[in-house]
Amino acid sequence: MKLKSILVAGAALAMTATVANAATLEDVKASGELNCIVTTGLVGFAYTDANGRWNGFDVDFCRATAAAVLGDGEKVKFVPTTGKTRFTALSSGEGDILYRNTTVTMSRDADLKLTFLGVNYYDGQGFMVSKALGVTSAKQLNGASVCIQTGTTTELNLADYFRAQGMSYEPVPIETNEEARTNYLSGRCDVYTTDASGLAASRATFESPKDHILLPEIISKEPLGPAVRQGDDAWADATRWVLNALIEAEEFGITSANADEMAANPPNPTVARILGVEGNYGEMVGLDNQWALRAIKAVGNYGEIFDRNIGPNTEIGLERGLNALWTNGGILYAPPIR
């Protein structure tokens, strides 16, 4: 009879096969922790400082999301991934949201079954070379050895670009930004290519950044944005509007310093809606009405996040460029919260 009960138990086990859960918002709230997928280390975007604390542009968006959903920007567990492991980490449920310098593309959206939430950095692929080589244009790179991160869109753009120009090159495949740095600085490759923002960030960590230049050619569009698993609209809505709220906050002058004051005394109805004084926009996406207020207080608006991590006054020194608000000549444009 024992035999029979074991068989029944085994069959029952087989029936309750785990299925990828489609209610991430509830899961995150229940566990009290947001698993945010970031890079293994790219100064300015996601890296651990001397005290072991995660910092950076992408990291701040993770914290803003945690502040909006869980009420505390510190309730984030960072999941560091390489260019190759990031999508598997997301679709297997190891992470809840991906903020990892990831280019929005059609095949990733449709075939890899991701849902992109928007764009948090408009980028393009560039080339970095040592000044000593005397190269001034990407068109002079025929025959060069090029360090390239595998599993990225830049890898494909590189092949297309050299092919279109009728030039040859030796690809030197590497996994992480740290490996690229070692190979590039030791001279294993002449050129390092990735998103221009990533090149600037890497260069800032070199001993003598001035000995290296970024070539003028930008060979691709790289709109970098966050993603979640496809088929979980509630979670996608909540996280998408956190990103939009941070961009709108900059447009309407809400900062981490004045957010409380503005909430108490909103200067106009738009600010009142963002900060949850008017309407119940937070509840519409399954959060409470102070969602955006908490996110802004935790990390500041888009402009503050940019300036603190990668802006002109940091070591990385990126200009706003395309990433300026549409009202300032850029293309950063968030749909209205109303």
Add this chain to the structure above:
Amino acid sequence: MSVASDTDSTPQRGGIMRLWYDSEARQVIIQIFTIAVLFALVFYLVRNAVINLDAIGKSLGFDFLFQPANYDINQSFLEYDSRSSNLKAAIVGLLNTFLVAGLGIFIATIVGFVMGVLRLSKNFLMNRLVYCYVEAMRNVPVLLWILLVHGFIVVNMPGPRQALGLGESFFFSNRGINMPSPLPEPLFWATAITFILGVIGAIVFKRYAKKIQDETGKILPVLYVSFGLIVVLPVIVYFITGAPLNWETPAMQGFNFQGGYVVKPELIALTLALALYTSAFIAETVRSGILAVNYGQTEAAGALGLRNNRTLQLVVIPQAMRVIVPPLTSQYLNLTKNSSLAIAIGYMDITATLGGITLNQTGREMECMILVMAIYLCISLAVSSFMNWYNNRIKLIER
């Protein structure tokens, strides 16, 4: 086990439970049950995968293999560019795996046998030095050796512009070793054919010599004749036809050396690290094999008047091989499988192409992993069936 007495002494129980007290029936029941559990487990895993893939809206399919790969590979034995299919990228990767595994096994075997014999040397210094080599190599993870050798080449060797030259033909730099490549002229076929004929001739002569030795005991100079047929004869033909072979030497041009062959640092690092690491294990296998041959065998050979080298060659090694070959097979398999660590330094083997970039760019994790695993399984089974055939050939023939 006596079956009959068991059934006699069992207490009377009704129906099916009687079977349980029959030891033969019990064994059958346990085996059926084990198989059932195994199948249930496999079924559970497959079903789980199918349900999960379905839940995220993915389906299994291998169409991606025939679509353009869109990425470049830096070492390829076939005509390959970024427009070639993912299948071709996988084949290029597979050939790179074969190359590194083949070279690694070749070097590891030679170094391992030499070290294993030296380990038994009566010379104290030699013995200790080899002991240190073996312990150092086999007690550090192979991944660290790979990274160390690669780091050494990439960081410590000069760049291509300051490459260390050996004459005007060989250049050593952190981009690898550049060497001349042969450019045969039409008449070169004469030399090639002479060489092939020489090899065939040597084989025929060796058989003939063995036959003569079996019949008359007379020993013919096989080594000298073979050398003459395989090396001297083709060289003579080569010069008679007017040395019809040119060499293309590498020359610095732009960023890199152009022309000739290049052995990339990734290949050097991976091959050396895998070969030396595995050679330490092979050395120990060889040592144990030689020690397993009873010393009485050597003494008996001495009593028959065989000299030391003939004793080793005709008495000790053939018997030692019987002990050496089975563990040697697993070392070869280990080396082949360890070659997948190539990914750590960016050597484009099958794991890096099909199991790496293709997987990532197409998002077909399940399909790519199944294929890569199946390929490694096939390679390993092929290696081990060859070694089993060899083992059968050399094993003790019992009458």
